[in-house]
Amino acid sequence: GENVEQHPSTLSVQEGDSAVIKCTYSDSASNYFPWYKQELGKRPQLIIDIRSNVGEKKDQRIAVTLNKTAKHFSLHITETQPEDSAVYFCAASKSSASKIIFGSGTRLSIRP
Amino acid sequence: NAGVTQTPKFQVLKTGQSMTLQCAQDMNHNSMYWYRQDPGMGLRLIYYSASEGTTDKGEVPNGYNVSRLNKREFSLRLESAAPSQTSVYFCAVDRDNNSPLHFGNGTRLTVT
Numbered sequence: 275g276e277n278v279e280q281h282p283s284t285l286s287v288q289e290g291d292s293a294v295i296k297c298t299y300s301d302s303a304s305n306y307f308p309w310y311k312q313e314l315g316k317r318p319q320l321i322i323d324i325r326s327n328v329g330e331k332k333d334q335r336i337a338v339t340l341n342k343t344a345k346h347f348s349l350h351i352t353e354t355q356p357e358d359s360a361v362y363f364c365a366a367s368k369s370s371a372s373k374i375i376f377g378s379g380t381r382l383s384i385r386p
Numbered sequence: 387n388a389g390v391t392q393t394p395k396f397q398v399l400k401t402g403q404s405m406t407l408q409c410a411q412d413m414n415h416n417s418m419y420w421y422r423q424d425p426g427m428g429l430r431l432i433y434y435s436a437s438e439g440t441t442d443k444g445e446v447p448n449g450y451n452v453s454r455l456n457k458r459e460f461s462l463r464l465e466s467a468a469p470s471q472t473s474v475y476f477c478a479v480d481r482d483n484n485s486p487l488h489f490g491n492g493t494r495l496t497v498t
Binding site: 275280283305306308310316317318319320323325363367368369370371372373374375376377378379 | 417419421426427428429430431434436442444445476480483484486487489490491492
């Protein structure tokens with residue numbers, strides 16, 4: 275079955291700097307890669323997703339890149355702000371199955 | 387329009403007791419999921435239901451049973467609770483394969 279690995283587990287960056295979180299997946303048939311943000315005590319919420327027919331997607335300060343050959347995808351946050359502090363999860367799934375498998379999460383802290 | 391509603395929000399059980407976690411959605415989505423979240427372990431899939439009348443095991447199904455009662459409701463049952471099942475449980479739904487997950491607010495379960 276699918277296995278998703280996420281690194282790093284914790285990340286601390288200066289406010290205004292960029293943050294990068296990386297994930298790898300094992301199932302070459304996976305074709306949908308969402309990212310979720312979870313603030314303390316809250317539910318996870320989708321922030322951006324990418325499908326395998328696209329190599330990069332941007333939404334304001336957030337971008338996701340996908341390398342299908344290497345089976346890895348990354349989340350990039352630019353100009354980080356205090357409200358970016360949260361736990362971020364990557365996930366992978368494929369259209370032939372309903373299973374959505376998550377990485378273990380990255381706790382991002384923004385230093386003032 | 388509540389989205390995904392989970393009950394109860396908190397529960398404390400003694401080892402060996404049973405209980406059912408309830409999840410209901412008003413989004414008219416086909417697929418429903420149960421995840422557990424433990425520190426450092428991310429979100430692990432327990433069971434999922436791709437459509438009414440079908441259920442499948444996820445990554446960590448042992449000790450749990452599920453029922454997809456109708457399109458709206460998907461319940462998770464612990465027949466004999468164990469301390470290892472202390473966790474935060476999230477129900478989630480999505481429209482179909484490869485679409486964003488919408489999470490409920492979670493149930494915090496403690497087994498003593």
